[in-house]
Amino acid sequence: MKRILPLLILAALICGSALVAAQTVLAQDAITKLAPPAFGKLTRPAAVFAHDKHNEKAKLEECVACHHGGADGKQDKSASTEGTPCAECHKVKPAGKGTGLQRAYHKQCIDCHRTKGKGPLACGQCHVR
Ligand code: HEC
Ligand code: HEC
Ligand code: HEC
Ligand code: HEC
Incomplete structure (x- = not known):
């Protein structure tokens, strides 16, 4: 002994x-759904998003494709901010003409799906019950 x-x-x-x-x-693999606390109680089922699997299938190697930076109303598409929640910069109710949180997600997710002709576009395909 x-x-x-x-x-x-x-x-x-x-x-x-x-x-x-x-x-x-x-850490990121654990993400399968998005339910940012900033929204409070969600009105839709949390959007499905299996972070690593999604990005592998979609062949998204550049983190900055989604995790951009910026300040004072100007986006910086070259500054990578992975690990920073979108809500840090996109408020649920933005002051002025900034992009609100819901629109930020919708625009980023849906615009790319539309451009690539791949990935869900309908509400119920992302907000899966
Ligand atoms: C298709 C878009 C997309 C791409 C590409 C992407 N991410 Fe993310 N990532 C997200 C979203 C959306 C969240 C959730 C953000 C939030 O909470 O507001 C997130 C969250 C994270 C988090 C926080 C983890 C947690 O548990 O809260 C980390 C770390 C992260 N991503 C790292 C990366 C790294 C590293 C890369 C590149 C290898 C990458 N991401 C590429 C969309 C993406
Ligand atoms: C460090 C701050 C910061 C973070 C973190 C951030 N953004 Fe942004 N983003 C900005 C700024 C600044 C702008 C330009 C002003 C605006 O539209 O509010 C912007 C603009 C946008 C736009 C409109 C322009 C475009 O590309 O179509 C979208 C959509 C967007 N962000 C989505 C997201 C999403 C989704 C996340 C999280 C994955 C995120 N942002 C994280 C700062 C940030
Ligand atoms: C830069 C491009 C891009 C962005 C940004 C993006 N996606 Fe996708 N997404 C794709 C592509 C491409 C596919 C199709 C992958 C395949 O099956 O070949 C896809 C597929 C999906 C699927 C189908 C299942 C899966 O995991 O493959 C879901 C669900 C999805 N995306 C949700 C989201 C959500 C939610 C966001 C925003 C947080 C998002 N996507 C942002 C490109 C993108
Ligand atoms: C490509 C995926 C995708 C599609 C398609 C989509 N959403 Fe979303 N939506 C998201 C993401 C990601 C969020 C932020 C995370 C969350 O709330 O689950 C969000 C957030 C929301 C929110 C704010 C949070 C809440 O639940 O109160 C509402 C409301 C919403 N979406 C409604 C809709 C409606 C209505 C449609 C169809 C017209 C739709 N979404 C289509 C991905 C999507």
Whole structure:
């Protein structure tokens, strides 16, 4: 037992860090639906969006294709902001003529589907009951 114990501790440490690494890799994989807290209670079923699978199938390698930056009413299509929620910059009720949160999602998702001729366009295909 005396010799096994350090080995057990080592094994536990290795497993522990492997688990942390796996969780980091799975961070976006875990997204299957979008329900941004900023909306409060949703009036539609949360939109289906399996982040990593979607982006693989759609061949979207550039994160900035969706995670753009910007400030003071000007979008910056070259600044990548992955990890920053859209709601950080797009308010549910924007002051002035900024793009509101619902419109931001709809415009980004639906415009691309329309342009590529692929991906859902109808309400019920994204807001799946
Ligand atoms: C098709 C659009 C799209 C592409 C391409 C995309 N993302 Fe995302 N990503 C989203 C959306 C939408 C969210 C949810 C944002 C929100 O909460 O407002 C998100 C959320 C995230 C989050 C937050 C995870 C969490 O658990 O909250 C991370 C991290 C992330 N994306 C990283 C990436 C990385 C890295 C890439 C490139 C390899 C990438 N994204 C490409 C649309 C996209
Ligand atoms: C760091 C701030 C920031 C983040 C994060 C951000 N945006 Fe934007 N976005 C802007 C700014 C600034 C503009 C230009 C002003 C406006 O339209 O509100 C803009 C414009 C837009 C537009 C209108 C222009 C166009 O491309 O058609 C859409 C749609 C949009 N954003 C969607 C999104 C979505 C969806 C997310 C999350 C995946 C997101 N934005 C995250 C700052 C941001
Ligand atoms: C830059 C382009 C682009 C953007 C932005 C985009 N999509 Fe897609 N999406 C696609 C393409 C291309 C497909 C078809 C993939 C295939 O099956 O070949 C697709 C397919 C889908 C599908 C079908 C199932 C699946 O996962 O393949 C859903 C659901 C979907 N998109 C939801 C969304 C939502 C929600 C958003 C916004 C948060 C979004 N998409 C943003 C390009 C895009
Ligand atoms: C390509 C996918 C897609 C399509 C098509 C789509 N939506 Fe959405 N919608 C979203 C996403 C993503 C959000 C933000 C995340 C969420 O609310 O689930 C959203 C948000 C909303 C919201 C605000 C949140 C809430 O539930 O109160 C409403 C309302 C809404 N959509 C209604 C509609 C209606 C009506 C249609 C058809 C005319 C439609 N959507 C079509 C993806 C889509």
